[in-house]
Amino acid sequence: MAETEIKTGLYENTVGLAERFAEVAATDPITATMMLSGLVFVALSAGTFGALVAGAVLSELRRLLPNPRAPPRQAR
Numbered sequence: 001m002a003e004t005e006i007k008t009g010l011y012e013n014t015v016g017l018a019e020r021f022a023e024v025a026a027t028d029p030i031t032a033t034m035m036l037s038g039l040v041f042v043a044l045s046a047g048t049f050g051a052l053v054a055g056a057v058l059s060e061l062r063r064l065l066p067n068p069r070a071p072p073r074q075a076r
Helices: 002-025 029-064
Strands: none
Touching: 002 029
8 A cells, every 4th residue: 555655656746846847947948948958968968877887787798708709718
């Protein structure tokens, strides 16, 4: 029951936040432009960070897999 309340509250807060942002952006063109530029900056930085993390994870996974073309590693 508590899980349902949390999901409902989260949904209501998210929708309410989106409505509030739309209400604020509709007040003035400059405000809308500022909000849009903030959205673009945040989306680009989050996307870049996500791409870097994905590349690092894939690089580590590739390094862990055996490579048949590489010479075997010598034991120390």
